[in-house]
Amino acid sequence: MSHCPQTTLCIILSYLAAINVVTFFLFGIDKWKAKRSKRRIEESTLIWWAAAGGSIGALLGMKAWHHKTQHKKFTWGIPAILIAQVAIVCAVILISE
Secondary structure (H helix, E strand, C coil), X not given: CCCCHHHHHHHHHHHHHHHHHHHHHHHHHHHHHHHCCCCCCCHHHHHHHHHHHXXXXXXXXXXXXXXXXXXXXXXXXXXHXXXXXXXXXXXXXXXXX
16 A cells, blocks of 8 residues: 555644634633533543644634633643644654655
8 A cells, every 4th residue: 555645644634624623613612601601611621622633723712702711721721732733743844854
């Protein structure tokens, strides 16, 4: 079986697009639930989605929905996750050259 880097790249980009869209809307859903005193999405779940590749969606969701912006674990943690993810991608790119 031959390995096609473009196919792998397409799969990775599709995954990242999907997980960021889902994460963005999870923040919106949680904000909606908070306003209506409904059962909330656990903070650990929101952070897990960010760590699984949805950090950009989490940051955009925090900004768009004005949600979790007073919690240090989100205002510091989500950007830290994004920085770590960018560093990992850069390291993988450098190693593979």
